[in-house]
Amino acid sequence: MxxxxxxxxxxxxxxxxxxxxxxxxxxxxxxxxxxxxxxxxxxxxxxxxxxxxxxxxxxxxxxxxxxxxxxxxxxxxxxxxxxxxxxxxxxxxxxxxxxxxxxxxxxxxxxxxxxxxxxxxxxxxxxxxxxxxxxxxxxxxxxxxxxxxxxxxxxxxxxxxxxxxxxxxxxxxxxxxxxxxxxxxxxxxxxxxxxxxxxxxxxxxxxxxxxxxxxxxxxxxxxxxxxxxxxxxxxxxxxxxxxxxxxxxxxxxxHEFTFAVPRAADLEFFGDSLAQAAFADAVSRMKALGGMPREIDFAPWREVADSLYDGPRVAERHAGIRAFFDAHADAVDPTVRRILDRGATFSATDTFVAEARLDELRAKLTPLWSTFDVLVVPTAPTAYSIAAVQADPIELNRRLGTYTNFANxxxxxxxxxxxxxxxxxxxxxxxxxxxxxxxxxxxxxxxxxxxxxxxxxxxxxxxAPAAETLAGHGDTVQVAVVGAHLQGLPLNRELTERGAKLVRSTRTAPHYRLYALPATTPPKPGLVRTAGEGQRIAVEVWELPASAFGRFVAGIPAPLCIGTLELEDGSHVQGFLCEAAAIAGAEDISRFGGWRAYLESRNPRTTSATPQKETP
CATH class of the missing domain: 3.90.1300.10 (Amidase signature (AS) domain)
Known part of the structure; x- marks a missing residue:
């Protein structure tokens, strides 16, 4: 198995x-x-x-x-x-x-x-x-x-x-x-x-x-x-x-932000009181995050949404598969065929009239974004049974797009x-x-x-796991360093040369042990998560461009690797860990609370830069 x-x-x-x-x-x-x-x-x-x-x-x-x-x-x-x-x-x-x-x-x-x-x-x-x-x-x-x-x-x-x-x-x-x-x-x-x-x-x-x-x-x-x-x-x-x-x-x-929601008179759940209550609860949770709600007139957004299927825009669906559809319409699902057939009925004039109206609505809605940061809507206004949709395939489908059709x-x-x-x-x-x-x-x-x-x-x-530091296209990645990459130590340049910036000094959760790895140049420690008694170990959290993160990780030699570290405040970041097999015979230096303190205990002149004050 x-x-x-x-x-x-x-x-x-x-x-x-x-x-x-x-x-x-x-x-x-x-x-x-x-x-x-x-x-x-x-x-x-x-x-x-x-x-x-x-x-x-x-x-x-x-x-x-x-x-x-x-x-x-x-x-x-x-x-x-x-x-x-x-x-x-x-x-x-x-x-x-x-x-x-x-x-x-x-x-x-x-x-x-x-x-x-x-x-x-x-x-x-x-x-x-x-x-x-x-x-x-x-x-x-x-x-x-x-x-x-x-x-x-x-x-x-x-x-x-x-x-x-x-x-x-x-x-x-x-x-x-x-x-x-x-x-x-x-x-x-x-x-x-x-x-x-x-x-x-x-x-x-x-x-x-x-x-x-x-x-x-x-x-x-x-x-x-x-x-x-x-x-x-x-x-x-x-x-x-x-x-x-x-x-x-x-x-x-x-922290503080402003989010728009449809005003109460515009919210539509088609009689689904459970969906309505769930959305009200979500709005309350968004406020608890620091959000300030702003009710907006949702009618123009809905008009944009309706134009996706109720106007000549649907002709673009017919255009996408026109050669196949015109030759094999009988092979198409009846409901889909009905929609595509309708797409072929609009004229070029209809299209330009609809586009002009869409331009008017865009001009009306675009300036509103200066008054709020995000728009928050229900994803779906309700949930229908398969049997109900099969009995009324067009109308119930249209309802499910109430809060989605306008986005693109x-x-x-x-x-x-x-x-x-x-x-x-x-x-x-x-x-x-x-x-x-x-x-x-x-x-x-x-x-x-x-x-x-x-x-x-x-x-x-x-x-659900704890929240992580997100790394997306063009974004940054936070990585916790524990040894030779600390500020002022020999490998810190591998971070700074890639545009990394120091975010904070803190400690891990009390689930780790630190070891002085033998025969490494420059000297390096190994951080290992333990199921037994652990310590809080000092780390620095650096932020570097996501585009540089892969190259940074690719240069890390075994037995070190990058994994997910838990910090003492309960958050998680990417950070240096060590393969468990590599600590056999290595000195356990967890009692020092960090690599820098261990180096200072051996030679106060080993660290060439004064670290930022650690989080107590």
Whole structure:
């Protein structure tokens, strides 16, 4: 029986560093699952055991020969799912329409980037056909059941991707989000759903829904894991005409901030009092974080949302698959066909009239962002049964997009984050939105909010881990140093030459022991977490650009490595650890409380710089 596989990427990497797991173990655990967990309706196709085992074997070798370099990748050794409107080499792309299926010559750009970073594709997941829907019921492969109540919709169109993550089948999944397909399923399955700023993740190799609005989205159990995936996936693709390169430098909302919410008269839950109560509770928790609410007139936002399906914009969906649809309309799901047929009825004049009105609404709404930092809305206003949606597929689908359809039309970044569990056993979530480029600011706030709750991860019953320092594209990483990288010591230049800045001096939680490693030049200590009696050990927390973090980690020699350290205030950061085998025969110097104090005890002149005062 394969060893249990950690649910989060952070925990998986800790297991790799400790030598408890290999990528082969991850693959064997996946292959050992019941066949029903690797089949429809969640999956459309899965990778062959031979391909997965060969891939894992290659990664095993990388981990064995150079673990520091391998684990410098945020997604190394992870298993992920891909929505089946995104190309993967060796697997057909169907967009949930068997007659449309083709074998791609190469993977989508974003899939290739993740595979190059050491992630492994488990298979292709089910979706509302041609990514047209928010319900997850419009597929000939069946309707993936909600991870909490199988009679409830899972949300769409990225239904299979969301359920695969919620059930712990994979570490993360890719979806797409044009109208809310990366957020509604997240909200209905207790997940993080990151809809990036349009153009940050390449859509080359993605079957278009509305090409001008399409986004590749990310599903994970935690915000920190989503940031790891984003860091790799948000690579500029010069061959994608929709790609953009933006500075993700919005200031983080650390303390006081202003958040907009729809005024009470505009909030619509379609009679779902549990959803209404859950959102009110989420607003209260946002206020407890330092947020100051500001009610806004939501009518113009709703008008923008309605224009996505109620006007000529829907013609772009027809345009994306026009050649296939015009020749094979009878092979298309009846509800999807009805929508695409309507797209062909609008004139060019209708399109320009609608675009002019959208410009007016943008001009009205854009200045409002100077009066608040983020917009907070329910992710989904309610949750419907599969039977109810099948009986009324258009209207109930439209309702689920109440708080999502406007985002891409207004060029907003958005992150859906779990909020609470309702008394009826269904999850409830909220979505945070900001103008283009606000992705990392939103992620930071989303993690702060998520950490205020007591929700387990997805539907797997595992407690949520402590909040982490997020590292995203263009962001910074905090790393705790304990020895020769301390300020004024010989290897500190490896930090400063990469633009690192000292954030604070503090101590670890009392779960560590420090050893003087023999025969190292310059002298270095080894920090080891212990299950027995430990000490608080002095560390410095440095912040360096995320783009330089991988190179820094790659230069760290064994037996040292970078792992997750717990600090005395309960927070977690990346930091120096040591392989347990290396401390055999090494002097235990924990009693000194830190490397600098140990050096001073041997020779007061050893330290050449006066350290900042440590946190008591």
């Amino acid at each position: 394969p060893p249990p596989i950690p649910a989060t990427i952070a925990a998986l990497h800790d297991a790799y560093r400790a030598g408890k797991l290999r990528p082969t173990d991850v693959v064997e655990a996946w292959l050992a699952r019941d066949a029903s967990e690797r089949a429809a309706p969640v999956w459309i196709s899965v990778q062959s055991p031979e391909v997965l085992r060969a891939r894992a074997s290659t990664l095993d070798a990388q981990l064995r020969t150079d673990p520091q370099r391998a684990l410098a990748s945020p997604v190394f050794g992870t298993l992920f799912a891909v929505k089946d409107n995104i190309d993967c080499a060796g697997l057909p792309t169907t967009a949930a329409c068997p007659a449309f299926a083709y074998d791609p010559a190469e993977p989508a750009f974003v899939v290739a980037a993740l595979e190059a970073a050491g992630a492994m594709v488990a298979g292709k997941t089910n979706l509302d056909q041609f990514a047209t829907g928010l319900v997850g019921t419009r597929s000939p492969y069946g309707a993936p059941p909600n991870a909490f109540k199988p009679e409830i919709v899972s949300g769409g169109s990225s239904s299979g991707s969301a359920v695969a993550v919620a059930k712990g089948l994979v570490h993360f999944a890719l979806g797409t989000d044009t109208a809310g397909s990366g957020r509604v399923p997240a909200g209905l399955n207790n997940l993080v759903g990151w809809k990036p700023t349009r153009g940050l993740l390449s859509v080359r190799g993605v079957v278009p829904a509305c090409r001008s609005l399409d986004c590749v989205s990310i599903f994970t159990l935690t915000v920190a894991d989503a940031a790891r995936v984003f860091r790799v996936a948000a690579t500029f693709d010069a061959a994608d005409p929709c790609a953009r390169s933006l500075a993700l430098d919005r200031p983080l909302l650390r 039309l207004l060029d907003l970044a958005a992150i859906a984050v779990p909020a609470s569990m309702r008394p009826d056993g269904l999850p409830s979530g909220i979505t945070l939105l900001a103008p283009a480029g606000g992705d990392l600011m939103l992620a930071h706030l989303a993690q702060r909010f998520h950490a205020t709750g007591t929700l387990p991860l997805g539907a797997i019953g595992v407690a």
